[in-house]
Amino acid sequence: EVQLVESGGGLVQPGGSLRLSCAASGxxxxxxxxxxxxxxxGKGLEWVGRTRNKVNSYTTEYAxxxxxxxxxxxxxxxxxxxxxxxxxKTEDTAVYYCAREEDVGxxxxxxxxxxxxxxxxx
Amino acid sequence: xxxxxxPPSVSVSPGQTARITCSGDALPKQFAYWYQxxxxxxxxxxxxxxxxxxSGIPERFSGSSSGTTVTLTISAVQAEDAADYxxxxxxxxxxxxxxxxxxxxxxx
Numbered sequence: 001e002v003q004l005v006e007s008g009g010g011l012v013q014p015g016g017s018l019r020l021s022c023a024a025s026g027x028x029x030x031x032x033x034x035x036x037x038x039x040x041x042g043k044g045l046e047w048v049g050r051t052r053n054k055v056n057s058y059t060t061e062y063a064x065x066x067x068x069x070x071x072x073x074x075x076x077x078x079x080x081x082x083x084x085x086x087x088x089k090t091e092d093t094a095v096y097y098c099a100r101e102e103d104v105g106x107x108x109x110x111x112x113x114x115x116x117x118x119x120x121x122x
Numbered sequence: 123x124x125x126x127x128x129p130p131s132v133s134v135s136p137g138q139t140a141r142i143t144c145s146g147d148a149l150p151k152q153f154a155y156w157y158q159x160x161x162x163x164x165x166x167x168x169x170x171x172x173x174x175x176x177s178g179i180p181e182r183f184s185g186s187s188s189g190t191t192v193t194l195t196i197s198a199v200q201a202e203d204a205a206d207y208x209x210x211x212x213x214x215x216x217x218x219x220x221x222x223x224x225x226x227x228x229x230x
Binding site for chain 2: 035037044045046047050061063064097102105106107108109110112113114115
């Protein structure tokens with residue numbers, strides 16, 4: 001059974017940093033592109049970014065709203081995905097989901113974690 | 123930047139058919155995906171590649187595509203179908219995932 005479990009959320013002050021983790025199981029993690037998606041309270045889904053797999057050089061893309069502040073990485077030996085968030089703003093407050101892309105280049109997010117809440121507030 | 127446009131809300135009575143549209147200039151070139159999200163839960167994929175239904179998704183969920191518009195159709199709507207629905211596609215030229223703004227389906 002495919003499982004994605006996020007952790008690391010919490011309360012952080014504006015300008016602070018936080019690192020989210022996503023533990024994957026039930027599939028060959030190293031084969032898949034992985035994404036982060038967030039959802040501000042009462043708002044819609046917003047794509048944050050993605051990391052490709054080793055065959056595709058672990059390249060990353062980011063939404064304009066987080067580029068330069070957030071960094072996505074992965075450790076295939078630990079079946080884990082990470083989101084390093086720096087220079088956090090109040091507008092980054094959201095539930096953060098990790099999601100698996102079903103196939104290379106498909107953009108199809110077929111499995112999602114349960115999400116972890118990040119609150120940026122003084 | 124590439125955008126997908128959905129109606130904010132759709133309302134139907136139980137047993138009727140609900141149709142939720144999603145419009146975007148790149149939809150003729152890129153597949154669309156639909157997700158269902160209930161309060162406090164993660165999104166669930168209900169339609170992929172415009173028209174395909176994942177295993178475990180009821181047959182009353184279907185998808186169609188015509189030009190720059192894709193449509194999620196839910197036949198014989200049940201109370202349990204009340205949820206937010208999001209379309210998603212991609213700007214493949216830059217590798218971005220794009221979501222529509224979401225549609226709240228109300229079952230009267």
